[in-house]
Amino acid sequence: MxxxxxxxxxxxxxxxxxxxxxxxxxxxxxxxxxxxxxxxxxxxxxxxxxxxxxxxxxxxxxxxxxxxxxxxxxxxxxxxxxxxxxxxxxxxxxxxxxxxxxxxxxxxxxxxxxxxxxxxxxxxxxxxxxxxxREKKELQSSLLNQIIRVQEEERRKISRELHDETSQSLTSIIMGLRLLAEQMPEEAWREKVLAMREVAAGTLDAVHRLAVELRPLLLDDLGLAPALQRYAETYAKQYGINVQLDVSEVAGCRFLPEIETALYRIVQEALTNIAKHAEASQVWICIGKKQRRLYCRVQDDGKGFERTILNKAVDGRPCLGIHGMQERVELLQGEFEIISQPGGGTTVWVEVPARKR
Structure with a gap:
């Protein structure tokens, strides 16, 4: 018995x-x-x-x-x-x-x-x-993980449609307008057609930026390091902020899709916050490996802030972007920290298990 x-x-x-x-x-x-x-x-x-x-x-x-x-x-x-x-x-x-x-x-x-x-x-x-x-938290994490996966899949679909269909259509319109301008006998009409071509070209650039914001093709095709390099270049041109990116330790490495996506989105959100609030002129980004863990550091030389602001609303809105970063890290069973002080810039630190494909 x-x-x-x-x-x-x-x-x-x-x-x-x-x-x-x-x-x-x-x-x-x-x-x-x-x-x-x-x-x-x-x-x-x-x-x-x-x-x-x-x-x-x-x-x-x-x-x-x-x-x-x-x-x-x-x-x-x-x-x-x-x-x-x-x-x-x-x-x-x-x-x-x-x-x-x-x-x-x-x-x-x-x-x-x-x-x-x-x-x-x-x-x-x-x-x-x-x-x-514990069961409720596990269920919540599972649902949140599923929501993020669905969101990223929808972003991927829309991004590819913008890149493959909308961009090609706009490119055809731009080429057609160029040919049409060359055939115009009157200078005034030629200038109007060329002006329309410039509008179409600007729209094409905006579509490209939107496609990259939604889901960069490089992230799926080549991985985290190339995607961040392209994003950092675009960001520096758009906002006039000097970006120094160091991804030498992970160059050529591919990790699980959820890890690559999470780190890319965290860097993206951190850079967006810097452009909106930090008044920075310099940003340093480093992605590296430490034993069996990946770390990500985004640091700026901006005006910084009091940490108590993280628990409050900014301009009437809660700090949803920061909470989103933290949730992504928690889903990966990682560590997340923000270090800042007024006049001393801000550092976002993330560390997650490095699980390769």
Whole structure:
């Protein structure tokens, strides 16, 4: 027959003994279902067999019993006092004993037994709550991960459609307008057609930027390092901010798609925040490897900010971009930190497990 799983954990039982003994100012001990003392105010008793308790646990249904001075002589190691069964889930989980004269120790022992039973129930509820919270967090992470995957897939589809269809159509229009301008006999009409061509060319550039913002083809085709190099070049031209990018340690390396996507989006969000808020002239980006982990650092020489602002809304809006970065890192079981101070610039630090394709 399989042995029942013990209810009383020794460490938990000892913490209860310490509390009860301090309150009652008496010696207290707890025995398990086999009559072994697992917690005691007297450390030397722990691990010894309480013969009287073992006898009652195996040979009777008694809920409580006393130990007299005569019993002390009969059973070595047993001290006079009063012992009460610890009831939990309709089982005797063991006995709790309070030493002293049985008549005076009895009410204390009964009170201590009720306290231990209540503590066991409270501990079970707490463990159940923690388990529920873990399951809820795991479900939340799973759903969030799925949402991100769907978003990235939709971004990829739209980006390819913009690149393959819309860009080609605009390119054909630009070429057609150029040919049409060359065939115009009047200079005024030729200038109008060329002006329309410039508008179409500007639209094509905007479509290219939008396609890259949505999902760069380089990220899927060549990986993180080339995609960041292209994005850094475009960013520097668009905002006039000097960007120094170091991806030498990961050049030619391919990692799991979720890792590459997360790091790319984090760098993208960090650079967007720098352009909007930092008033920086210089940005340093470094992606590297440290043992079995990838790290990413984005640093600027901007005006910085007080860290308390992360818990507040900016211009009436919460810092959703920063929370989004943090959520992406948590999904990868990584570490995320923002270091900043007024006038001292800002550094975004990310470290995640480096799982390769």
């Amino acid at each position: 399989a042995k029942k799983e013990p209810i009383l954990d020794a460490k938990f039982a000892q913490s209860l003994v310490d509390i009860i003994a301090a309150e009652l100012n008496k010696n207290v001990n707890i025995v398990d279902e086999d009559g072994i003392i697992i917690a005691s105010f007297s450390p030397e008793r722990i691990g010894k067999l309480h013969e009287a308790a073992a006898l009652h646990l195996t040979g009777s249904l008694a809920e409580e019993f006393s130990v007299s001075e005569a019993d002390e002589k009969k059973w070595p190691g047993v001290r006079s006092g009063f012992n009460v069964a610890i009831r939990y889930r309709n089982r005797r989980a063991g006995f709790i004993g309070v030493t002293g004269q049985p008549e005076t120790a009895a009410p204390y022992a009964r009170l201590a037994a009720r306290f231990v039973a209540a503590a066991l129930e409270a501990n079970e509820r707490q463990q159940l709550l923690l388990k529920t919270l």
